Amino acid sequence: MATPEQRLAELGLTLPSPLNIPSGLHVPFTFVNVRGRRVSISGHPKQSFDGKIAGPFGKVGQDLTTETAQEAARDIGLSVLSNLKHEIGDLSRVTGWNRVFGMVNSALDYSEQHLVINGFSDLIIDVFGKNVGRHARSAIGLAGLPMNFAIEIEAELEID
Numbered sequence: 001m002a003t004p005e006q007r008l009a010e011l012g013l014t015l016p017s018p019l020n021i022p023s024g025l026h027v028p029f030t031f032v033n034v035r036g037r038r039v040s041i042s043g044h045p046k047q048s049f050d051g052k053i054a055g056p057f058g059k060v061g062q063d064l065t066t067e068t069a070q071e072a073a074r075d076i077g078l079s080v081l082s083n084l085k086h087e088i089g090d091l092s093r094v095t096g097w098n099r100v101f102g103m104v105n106s107a108l109d110y111s112e113q114h115l116v117i118n119g120f121s122d123l124i125i126d127v128f129g130k131n132v133g134r135h136a137r138s139a140i141g142l143a144g145l146p147m148n149f150a151i152e153i154e155a156e157l158e159i160d
Contacts, residue, residue: 004081004091007127015078017051018086019044032087037095037159039084043103043152046072047079056150061110064150073102073119076153080120081127084157093159097124097135103152106141113139120153 002010021027033040048054060069085091102117104110117139125133135155145152 001129004094004127011126013078015082015085016047016049018083019047019079020051022053032083034087039157039159041080041084041155043154044076044080044083045149045152046075047082057148058150059105059107060116060150061107066112066115069104069116069151070119073116073151073153074123076151077120077123080153080155088159094128094132095158095160097128097133097155097157099156100135100137101154102137102139103145104139104141105145105148105150110141113141116151117153
């Protein structure tokens, strides 16, 4: 079976640079926290290819369509994989994705959060395969997210 890095290449996908925290932004936590075999991924927005925070911003169902938000959730997956790879060195070390928690900044009557977060879930399964990539998941709508992010995704996984 292909490695996750090989699968990314086969899919024509490139990881952005690791997250570059803007100067002046106080971040008293780490985006990837490794404790033994367990890895906790803090809530991620999308990153541009140079590692800068790239949103998207606003409310899904008002400022963004479901389709645009789903693509952004897939891009957030690439951001997560970039920061994870930076921390652990090789994505083949991932032995299982345990849990994904997707948060969608939603217009009042918006109810397709699950479709938005499918962009992330589908990417993880495409890259890691069903055995390693399958995960439990929640997708919720919120009245707002930090910095007016449209989507934020966190996860828990295991490595060898």
